[in-house]
Amino acid sequence: MCGIAGLICKDRQILALDEIGSKMNTSLLNRGPDDSGIWIDNDIGILLSHTRLSVNDLSKAGHQPMLSSSNRFVLTFNGEIYNHWDLRQELEITQGSQNWKSHSDTETLIQAIECWGVYKTLTKLIGMFAFGIFDRKENKFYLARDRFGEKPIYWGITGVGTRKVLIFGSDLKALKSYPEFNNTINRESMGLFINYNYVPDPHSIYENIWKLEAGKILEIDVTDDDYSKIYPMSWWQLEDTIKNVDGREIENESEAINLLKQELIKSVKSQSKADVKITSFLSGGIDSSLVSALLQETSNSQINTFTIGFENKRFDEATYARRISNYLGSNHSELIFTNEDALNIVPKINEYYSEPFADPAAIPTLLLCNAAKSQGYTVALSGDGADELFGGYNRYTMAPKIWKYFGIIPNFMKPMLINSVNKLSTQSIDLIGSILKIRQFRERLYKITDKISYSNSLEDLYYRLIREWSDVSSITEYKYNQPFTPISNERLNQSIHELKLDPVTFMMVIDCLSYLPGNNQVKLDRASMAVGLETRSPFLDKNVGELIWRLPINLKIKNNCGKYILKEILADYIPKKLFERPKAGFATPINEWIKGPLREWAEEMLNSNKVRDEGFLNPEITTKLLNEHIQGVKDNSKKLWSALIWESWIDKNI
Structure with missing residues (x-):
């Protein structure tokens, strides 16, 4: 496992690429504490950097960035290729005996690309990976990510004027180590984070910086300074895998x-x-x-x-x-x-x-x-x-069951349902939960009544179950277009809905x-x-x-x-x-912590004057959420946690 980073720049002369590469590697030392390297072509204006965690072939033969045997390709690679020995055998058959210098999967990967090209090699890989590879003959740079997004890769544009660069890295820290990083916070991404507790791909928290989605690749002509032409393409799609099932089901x-x-x-x-x-x-x-x-x-x-x-x-x-x-x-x-x-x-x-x-x-x-x-x-x-x-998440069984019984309720009656639940005391709700033997019954009841009251379909209910806010604009100082989904509506409508899947799938x-x-x-x-x-x-x-x-x-x-x-x-x-028992997962007592040992920290983070001055969250709403929670009126821990993490992140990043 490793850290990778690099950039392509318009200004071939002014930038001290070796210094920038060193800063990138320093920012990624935790990802690769065993070795580091930099490769630079000042004439082209390209930098590749790498920090290494040695797992297979602990010798220096696995050093990166790595050049192919012909010196045509330069690779910086993060991940593991589990079938790399099989690929070596296939390369031996295709090209004859190879003069292997190591038994690292990095060497296998770069030689496979030299033999078959980037796109064909990707289809043969079994593993987790994110890599950048430069074709010195064609002046093409490729950035690729694995099928399930196991390994991260950010990319984007930063800087000004001729010092504007296309930059990439395993972590935002590497991108921010560029001396003229000037990207501002993306308000749309902030809304996604407040709703889902993470920033969904391909978004990042910064303007003009993206995550390369799983199964996607960037192909960049490094001689073309027009970065606006660059967009990711799919080398693999889950939707295609599902389509290929037709006629091959195992009953x-x-x-x-x-x-x-x-x-x-x-x-x-x-x-x-x-x-x-x-x-x-x-x-x-x-x-x-x-x-x-x-x-x-x-x-x-x-x-x-x-x-x-x-x-x-x-x-x-x-x-x-x-x-x-x-x-x-x-x-x-x-x-x-x-x-x-x-x-x-x-x-x-x-x-x-x-x-x-x-x-x-x-x-x-x-x-x-x-x-x-x-x-x-x-x-x-x-x-x-x-x-x-x-199908391990509760929502896969809970959502259809909820919709079966509550979906038939006319919309005009749903507010009455919420009011009835809200009138119940917390003691009464907890008593009902204990009788029914349902864990976290109060939290689940509040969540269900809130979500069902705004849902118009089972699909809509699912989206509301996985997000915290019916209208995230109420807590942010920004008006968002609703509804929010964790993937693009374009992909939903053009490829996923066409699959005509059952609701749970x-x-x-x-x-x-x-x-x-x-x-x-x-x-x-x-x-x-x-x-x-x-x-x-x-x-x-x-x-x-x-x-x-x-x-x-x-x-x-x-x-x-x-x-x-x-x-x-x-x-x-x-x-x-x-092993047969109710699903628990990694539970943490956030509810109790905010009321007890984290109360002082929470009150400091959500101080209304501080929140108002920063201008991202609504101080009246955050104060109300915190007071209700501390007083035991309502369990607002999930909504509070995203607000608290946001405020503590902002403190360190603006």
Whole structure:
């Protein structure tokens, strides 16, 4: 795993590219602490930089930026190509014996591009990656990103006049290290963040800076100074994968289970290869337990598993992980954190996430990655991606159920429903929740009544369930066009709606295109890279991903429970009694923290004069939210958390 960055400039003479490259590498040292390099062509005006976390081939032979054997191509690459040994064999067949200088996947990638070209090579890759490669013969520069957006890449335009540059990097910190970075905050992106707690791709928090979307590529003629002609193109689209399923559906359950099991075994086996110490994150849930079980299945020795726990037993799941580990016989490590340990992370979140990011699960994820690295691990397998691909989120079962019973209510009656709920005391609601044995019943009831009152269809209800505000303009000092969706309406109407998916599959597709790369992969990548840890996600393997869409929805969600087929596979390795329980995820007591140990910080961040002077959020609304929450009138923790993260980010970035 690594950090990559670079730029293309109009002014070939004035810019000190070596100094800029050094600053870029310094900003990305956490992503690549083991080595760094810079490649410059002053005549063309191009800079490629790289910081390296050594995972495969720890020698200097894997140094980047790397030149191809003919010196035609120069590559800066972040990621892992899991099938690179297969590609080497194919290259041997195609071109004859190769004079390989290393056993790094970087060399395999650049030689594959020299043989097959960029576009054909991309279709052959199985792995996670973001890379920039310069073709010195054609004066073409390419920037590409993997299918599921596991590895990040920002790009855009900054500077003024002849010193305007096209710039790219793994992290916004690299782009901002350019001395004349002058991009202002994008108000539309701010609204997206306040609504979703992250900035969805392809947006970034800055004007004229974008994230390259998953499965996209930029092709740039470096001799053309007109940057307005540059736009991303798709080298892969999820919609095409789904279209190709037609006639290839797998209806037989036993066949589906067997095929998926074999693909997952292959994925785990390929992703467990490394020249460094490797572990498997184990929470005790379905996803991480299956990855750990398959890792042990494919290993000739005792595997390592790792988990963290919390002193607060309401949020501690270490016991479940311990039981799974005992059954598998893994070498298990467990670190217990106090409430204070978690709270100490909060003021530092914006140091790790250079773009505002308000998923509270970032806190335990940061603790987990830091703890794993402190135990000597450089690579960790995770269960990320299973929820989106196998129907694991509650909204996939909850939204259709809600719409079935409440969607028939006429619009004129919906305000009456809200008023009736609002008149109930919190004690009464909590009592009903305890009788019905529904966790977080009060929060869910408020959320459901609010969302259903404004929804006109099941699709509309889904969008409202995944965002916090019915009208985000009410908290921001900016008027937005409604409705907000996490992906472009153009893509929705031109490719996704044309698929004519059932409602649940539609939700899963939107989550795969937005929430997976924009929230979950960001959360894991930034947390792991903050400490120089590489994380790998076997569920996001290319072949697993293609097989998933051939499975009918009833093999993913059955009896109102998601991940049915994964549970059936896991039952071959672990008794169901050890893993069957309600989904929890990485829970954090944000509600309690804002009322208690974080109250002073929250009041400082949302001070009405401070908020008013900065001019982004509405101070009357933020004050009202905070007062209601502290007084116990209403649980506003989710809305408050995005406001708090925004204000703390602004403090460090304007």
